[in-house]
Amino acid sequence: MVVPYKHEPFTDFSKEENRKAMLEALEKVEKDFGKEYPLIIGGERITTEDKIESVNPANKKEIIGYVSKANKELAEQAMKVADSTFETWRKSDPKFRADILFRAAAIVRRRKHEFSAHLVKEGGKPWKEADADTAEAIDFMEYYGRQMLEIMDGKKVESRPIEYNQYHYIPLGVGVVISPWNFLFAIMCGTAVSAMVTGNTVLLKPASPTPVIAYKMMEVLEEAGLPDGVINYIPGPGGEVGDYLVDHPRTRFVSFTGSRDIGTRIFERAAKIQEGQKWLKRTIIEMGGKDTIIVDNNADLELAAQSIVQSAFGFSGQKCSACSRAVIHEDVYDEVANRIVELTKELSAGDPHDNTHFMGPVINQKGFDKIMGYIDIGKNEGKLLAGGKGDDSKGWFIEPTVFGEVDPHATIMQEEIFGPVVGLTKAKDFDEAIEIANNTEYGLTGAVITNNREHLEKAREDFHVGNLYFNRGCTAAIVGYQPFGGFNMSGTDSKAGGPDYLGQLMQPKTTSEMF
Numbered sequence: 333m334v335v336p337y338k339h340e341p342f343t344d345f346s347k348e349e350n351r352k353a354m355l356e357a358l359e360k361v362e363k364d365f366g367k368e369y370p371l372i373i374g375g376e377r378i379t380t381e382d383k384i385e386s387v388n389p390a391n392k393k394e395i396i397g398y399v400s401k402a403n404k405e406l407a408e409q410a411m412k413v414a415d416s417t418f419e420t421w422r423k424s425d426p427k428f429r430a431d432i433l434f435r436a437a438a439i440v441r442r443r444k445h446e447f448s449a450h451l452v453k454e455g456g457k458p459w460k461e462a463d464a465d466t467a468e469a470i471d472f473m474e475y476y477g478r479q480m481l482e483i484m485d486g487k488k489v490e491s492r493p494i495e496y497n498q499y500h501y502i503p504l505g506v507g508v509v510i511s512p513w514n515f516l517f518a519i520m521c522g523t524a525v526s527a528m529v530t531g532n533t534v535l536l537k538p539a540s541p542t543p544v545i546a547y548k549m550m551e552v553l554e555e556a557g558l559p560d561g562v563i564n565y566i567p568g569p570g571g572e573v574g575d576y577l578v579d580h581p582r583t584r585f586v587s588f589t590g591s592r593d594i595g596t597r598i599f600e601r602a603a604k605i606q607e608g609q610k611w612l613k614r615t616i617i618e619m620g621g622k623d624t625i626i627v628d629n630n631a632d633l634e635l636a637a638q639s640i641v642q643s644a645f646g647f648s649g650q651k652c653s654a655c656s657r658a659v660i661h662e663d664v665y666d667e668v669a670n671r672i673v674e675l676t677k678e679l680s681a682g683d684p685h686d687n688t689h690f691m692g693p694v695i696n697q698k699g700f701d702k703i704m705g706y707i708d709i710g711k712n713e714g715k716l717l718a719g720g721k722g723d724d725s726k727g728w729f730i731e732p733t734v735f736g737e738v739d740p741h742a743t744i745m746q747e748e749i750f751g752p753v754v755g756l757t758k759a760k761d762f763d764e765a766i767e768i769a770n771n772t773e774y775g776l777t778g779a780v781i782t783n784n785r786e787h788l789e790k791a792r793e794d795f796h797v798g799n800l801y802f803n804r805g806c807t808a809a810i811v812g813y814q815p816f817g818g819f820n821m822s823g824t825d826s827k828a829g830g831p832d833y834l835g836q837l838m839q840p841k842t843t844s845e846m847f
Contacts, residue, residue, distance in 0.1 A: 357445035375560025402568035417561035433477035471811035472522035503531030505584030513539035621776030628782030637671035643805035703751030714738035775819030
């Protein structure tokens with residue numbers, strides 16, 4: 333009997349023993365700075381001359397590690413290994429696959445602070461955000477293992493006295509998994525292991541800013557008993573390795589999490605039939621968001637302000653679910669806006685090694701320049717109420733920034749900034765607030781703060797997002813509790829951490845036996 337699923341609890345760092353354990357983990361991780369990490373293809377460690385430098389975004393002089401960089405030739409080698417391994421792995425017992433995940437989850441759980449410390453250093457995550465990322469990785473392994481056990485025997489279909497019918501699932505083939513840098517452990521882990529536990533083989537290309545944590549996960553899976561060649565670790569440039577594998581005729585599916593521009597490009601490339609290809613490639617593509625919190629005039633205004641600030645500035649706004657727009661009823665706009673500014677000015681940004689800071693850095697120079705560019709645009713589109721400054725002298729730090737009185741169609745209200753910037757706008761009534769919330773090409777998350785039950789039900793019907801939250805912030809979905817994925821240009825709405833997710837990585841087969 334499988335123990336019922338329960339999500340991994342978060343760590344209370346106000347307790348001295350937890351704080352001490354985390355500091356020890358950070359010290360341990362720092363001792364590994366500057367190490368070299370090879371590719372892993374078919375279990376073989378392969379070192380290349382060309383390296384990816386993984387840099388601490390809070391202190392860019394610190395090199396987390398030097399990671400071997402794959403090229404087309406190595407990508408082809410990995411494809412051949414994965415293709416060959418699939419022929420045996422697809423016939424493996426689903427219980428065997430699930431047990432690997434349960435053991436891997438237990439290994440990570442025992443070393444939880446160590447993994448979180450990697451996320452602090454490589455991803456620039458504050459302790460709370462790093463701990464949640466690690467917990468989510470554990471959750472994905474536990475949840476997908478249990479989901480596989482639930483569907484391993486297929487679904488019941490009707491039979492007749494003259495025949496016996498069965499409906500079951502088989503794996504797809506070789507999958508290319510391209511993971512993001514923001515949830516550098518959780519999403520990378522969830523997308524890779526879901527493909528593995530369903531009987532597919534995987535070519536894992538982690539995001540170039542954060543490849544070391546993916547190597548650490550590979551070590552855990554190996555320790556848990558994953559056979560060679562099932563997941564192959566091949567970090568490398570998207571324009572070379574990513575495109576080559578997306579286009580490859582033996583690629584059966586592509587799982588991507590990242591920006592709208594790259595996601596739509598992958599979707600287009602995957603749709604093209606290559607010479608020798610005999611299937612339509614599946615795509616699981618999760619992209620960006622332009623997420624809105626609506627504040628009604630009949631609402632807990634302190635809850636509203638707290639929800640907006642926490643959702644906008646958690647992990648420096650580098651979440652596709654982050655609140656980057658707040659639509660506030662005109663009757664309460666001034667009160668809520670003033671409180672948002674007060675709360676924002678209380679926040680500090682600094683090196684997340686020090687747990688007193690709410691915010692750490694943004695990921696790299698490219699991200700810093702992009703966000704500061706949007707802040708410059710915002711100064712011409714709204715009233716700067718808080719923040720607006722950046723400092724990239726040591727790491728890439730940007731103040732939490734609030735713009736008020738912004739037109740709903742302004743650039744900073746339409747384009748994904750992916751940084752600590754939120755725009756505030758007024759609505760004359762709830763209908764207009766819903767209309768403004770829906771006026772972007774995205775449809776990922778949203779929230780409504782109100783005590784009006786009719787308005788909540790209207791939002792349930794008309795607020796067009798994949799994850800809608802009432803009287804709370806619009807971030808922090810939990811695996812198995814709030815399956816996550818969005819509409820429109822936010823992606824294919826795959827609902828990660830949900831009961832339908834694994835079905836996208838398999839194909840149903842009907843067999844019918846006549847008597």
